[in-house]
Amino acid sequence: MNENTGQFRSAAFGGFHRQDVLDYLERITRENQTQKQALEQALAEEQAARAQAEARAQQAENKAAEAVADREAFEQTLAESRQAQEKITAALAEAEAQVAALREKVNDLEPGAESWRRIKDTAGDIEVSAHERAQRIIQSAQDQAAEIRAEGVRWILELQARCPPSGSIPQKSQREAPYSTTPARG
Secondary structure (H helix, E strand, O other): OEOOOOEOOEOOOOOEOHHHHHHHHHHHHHHHHHHHHHHHHHHHHHHHHHHHHHHHHHHHHHHHHHHHHHHHHHHHHHHHHHHHHHHHHHHHHHHHHHHHHHHHHHHHHHHHHHHHHHHHHHHHHHHHHHHHHHHHHHHHHHHHHHHHHHHHHHHHHHHHHHOOOOOOOOOOOOOOHHHOOOOOOO
């Protein structure tokens, strides 16, 4: 057999040389086996690559689904944050308006408060002055009462000195004597 041309040598009885055919079949079988193994290996590699690609695609889909879920959660959180911010902004505006109103009230009340402070100070001064005056009046009244008492005692002693000894004029009871305004005559 001519290896390069693939032609078989002819046999003497018709047909082809048997060893050439067998060698050819064996060579073709080896080539076929080699090619089959190469193709099976390539197929296995392609299947592995496809499985890896499918796994990567699945991972990418999972990540994409997670990203979508994260985005939706973020959008929900963002919407809630915006609502909270709007409420806080409204509350802040209301509080600022209240502060402005209270400042205006304070400004309106300050002159009156100052007037009340002056009245309070004046009332305190008047109260202290009245207390001091009352103390002076009480002291003066006590001094006058002591003088009147002393005068009454002197007057009684004078009367007693002018009066005759006991027994000639009927004496009044002691309770009546202090209230008597006329001196006893003898």
